[in-house]
Amino acid sequence: MKKIRNNKIEKIIEIIKKNNSFLITAHMNLEGDALGSELALYFILKRFKKKVIICNHDSTPEAYNFLPGHRFIKNEVGGKKFDVAFVLDCSDLSRSGSVEAKIAKQAFVVNIDHHISNTRFGDINWLEPKASSVCEMIYHLARGLKVMDKKIALCLYTGIFTDTGNFIYTNTTSDTHKVAASLMGYDICPHEIYRKIHSLCLPEDIKFIGRHISQLKFSSDRKICWVMISRWQERKYDLTEITFSIMRRLKDPLVFIIFKKVGKERTRVNFRSHSKIDVNKIAKFFGGGGHQRASGTTIAGSLKDSEKRVISFVSDFINAAKKRN
Numbered sequence: 397m398k399k400i401r402n403n404k405i406e407k408i409i410e411i412i413k414k415n416n417s418f419l420i421t422a423h424m425n426l427e428g429d430a431l432g433s434e435l436a437l438y439f440i441l442k443r444f445k446k447k448v449i450i451c452n453h454d455s456t457p458e459a460y461n462f463l464p465g466h467r468f469i470k471n472e473v474g475g476k477k478f479d480v481a482f483v484l485d486c487s488d489l490s491r492s493g494s495v496e497a498k499i500a501k502q503a504f505v506v507n508i509d510h511h512i513s514n515t516r517f518g519d520i521n522w523l524e525p526k527a528s529s530v531c532e533m534i535y536h537l538a539r540g541l542k543v544m545d546k547k548i549a550l551c552l553y554t555g556i557f558t559d560t561g562n563f564i565y566t567n568t569t570s571d572t573h574k575v576a577a578s579l580m581g582y583d584i585c586p587h588e589i590y591r592k593i594h595s596l597c598l599p600e601d602i603k604f605i606g607r608h609i610s611q612l613k614f615s616s617d618r619k620i621c622w623v624m625i626s627r628w629q630e631r632k633y634d635l636t637e638i639t640f641s642i643m644r645r646l647k648d649p650l651v652f653i654i655f656k657k658v659g660k661e662r663t664r665v666n667f668r669s670h671s672k673i674d675v676n677k678i679a680k681f682f683g684g685g686g687h688q689r690a691s692g693t694t695i696a697g698s699l700k701d702s703e704k705r706v707i708s709f710v711s712d713f714i715n716a717a718k719k720r721n
């Protein structure tokens with residue numbers, strides 16, 4: 397096993413044992429790792445008879461309604477005070493959206509994350525940039541507390557599964573597989589999880605993606621591939637990931653980008669890397685962040701304007717990286 401920060405786990409165990417009420421949150425645009433780690437931690441704390449509330453900025457996408465406990469998740473906690481707030485899978489506290497204001501008022505904040513761009517906003521910061529997911533980290537916490545059951549295992553497995561792109565991204569390590577194998581011992585069916593999360597598209601969604609795929613753009617050296625989406629329909633599931641999974645089939649590009657118009661002068665830009673090109677650094681330049689091979693940012697500017705700025709920056713970035721090697 398690679399080095400997991402056991403001293404942090406011990407400290408967090410102490411905090412759990414000493415306190416009674418807990419608030420759990422994660423980032424906006426909920427996905428498998430955010431929800432899986434929140435719910436797993438919820439069940440872990442419940443085993444110690446603690447008062448626990450999960451509160452998120454966004455509502456839970458329908459695709460994740462198979463996760464046990466999803467009905468307990470709230471979008472509002474009123475003026476309640478908690479002894480401890482757990483913030484999961486957030487590189488920055490602002491990623492928790494409207495919950496940020498609540499967290500800022502809590503006595504003690506535990507920041508658990510695997511984003512390399514994490515800003516260390518907690519009173520305790522347990523950061524494992526090499527972990528595949530926060531769920532992989534929570535697995536070690538659960539082991540430290542000697543709790544595990546089918547519900548916790550299903551939540552954790554789902555987060556590891558989705559954050560590794562079904563075990564194909566470069567964040568998948570032998571440790572990730574060891575953790576996943578151990579969780580499978582609790583009667584987990586990966587094919588069912590896959591079907592529940594990934595087989596939801598309606599014919600119009602596939603056609604929508606198809607239209608955009610037919611208009612892919614490439615830099616002249618074909619190292620950058622991108623797509624512009626002016627009318628983005630929010631769905632029960634993540635069309636961004638589906639679009640990227642098709643783009644990733646391309647042989648030549650090193651960086652994949654999706655530009656989405658999300659407001660009059662606001663463009664969401666998501667990056668994926670196929671290579672050593674560090675898209676966390678690219679997103680950071682534009683005020684965002686994430687992981688080395690998956691990141692994003694929101695730019696104040698029109699779709700066209702953002703395209704121009706980002707593509708020219710990425711192209712220079714790739715050329716500079718080429719020169720260094």
Ligand SMILES: [Mn+2]
Binds near residue numbers: 429430510529
């Ligand atoms: Mn994650």
